[in-house]
Amino acid sequence: MVLKYICLIRHGSREKYGDVKVTKIGSFNDPSDWYGHLHGPDDQLTATGRQQAQELANYLSSSHPEISAVYTSRHYRCLETIKPYVEICERDGKAINFRLDMGLSEWRRVDRKQARIPSIRQLKEYHPTLDAQCQSLCNPLGHENLDEFYARNAYFLANLIQSLDNDPDGPESVLLCTSASNIAWMARILMGKYPKNSMERDFSVPAISFYKFARRHVVPVNIDAGEKTPLGYPRVEWQNGTSIGGSWEITHNAECNFLSTGSMMLWTPSDIPKSLPPFEALQIPEPGFPNFFDIQELNSAAMTGPRVETETTITSTAVEILV
Template sequence: QATQLGSHLASVSPKVDVIYSSPFYRCIQTLVPFTDSLAGSGKVTVHIEPGLGEFYGLARFDHPSPASIGVLNEHFKHLHAEKDPIIVPSSKGESIPGLHDRVAYCLHELIARLDRDPEGPKTLLICTHAAGMICMGRALTGRMPEDEGEEDFKCFTCAFSKFTRKESGGEASKEVERWSADDAERVPSVDWQGGRGVGGGWMCEVNGDCSFLENGEERGWHFSGDESFLKDPNAFNDTINAANSDAVAVGNSTTEDRSRL
């Protein structure tokens, strides 16, 4: 799949000139066929950004963290990580609304950074996870459905989506409060809902395309009430939430597709 995706990315117009990725191994590995194909024609850089990382819900444990850039560089070429990331997801978990805000803030800052780039990049490629991809589509278009589980943005393994900036998209340079590691749980607001979208708003032109993959769509994913068993999803407190612990087993055993939250 990654090889077929790489061939498809090579045909994108305008050509990809900036690449960002989640720091998790599987995302970087997915990019390898494409980045290797670019390496022969010039310098290639894959920018690693924690804000594009995986979502683990609000389960009460220290969530998995990706390998350091030093370790990743032992396995992959072309990687670069800024000393100060845009935002780092909480290791204690985040709600679905919190994930949307984290992704929206990350995109806002990333777009603003590229708007300031004197080289004027035209096409940004982002490799991320299913949950993040759904949030990304919503944050870019400014459309947040009433039902978080609505299948508005399609996610399959190695699927391709394309968003084009609106003509009026000049709001990306609008400054907002910066995320701080000293208050890591708080995500700055970028006011993206109500059709506004980050960076002035974007239009979805391609939604989860898998037509270039030999086996087409595989391992689809969408949100499906992963917090419904928590009495207080924002309280990491066993006493508060243990009373509904039976619902966890019921929810898991009756889930139609366990690849979906």
């Protein structure tokens, strides 16, 4: 079945931002010390964010019944955002393919700390039907400058569209849950828009904002595996007005009218830190910080004793066994 729709959703209001109302179109700069906190890179939703996630679930199930596949980032705030919708689908007996993909991970910038990837055991305990063992369509390969971040998102989308087009039982509509910068970059890629100024405010991304792209013209996806970026992503052509897999029209742009909270936690491309060079040196990422699941287990172990077991852990490049 040919893929007809791609839907994007940003995670809900998260702890390190707090419940920030959008009062005007403007930048929302990252406090510089957030990523120094133990659980800053992988925090949970606020109570408002959890309410938003439930309202999103109700909206999607009633207004977009054609969605039958969900891909989520491995970050806890994204898992927590999309889980209520998956639960509604399962409760109503609707078949839904729910999987995690590393290609939706947040921008791996040199100025940003990364949390450890959750293990398969942690993810399966969180939601039993989450397909945590599938091979990701794309893996982050290191610290990414602006061009490499474009390349990763383009390669992920190309792999997604190609794999679903070639699947006779594939979905007609897919929902991707990720972070704000990924959504702005993927929106540009699907529209074939490459602004000269990467900080142009062409897409604003509030919390739980919903985007939908309809495929108006279908062409086979072309991935040139022989030509790669310096970091190692295969090059995918999209910048000259021809988008990936044909042409895509945006039908829902930052829709938030289903939220009782209204727009919150606005992010625009202009929020990229001014100190981040557009062509920073490629570097190997440092070891990850504890993820949200790790922190909960550490807190539990402090009260009940450590948990000793062998577990399978997802890494950015492979699946390995850790003791």
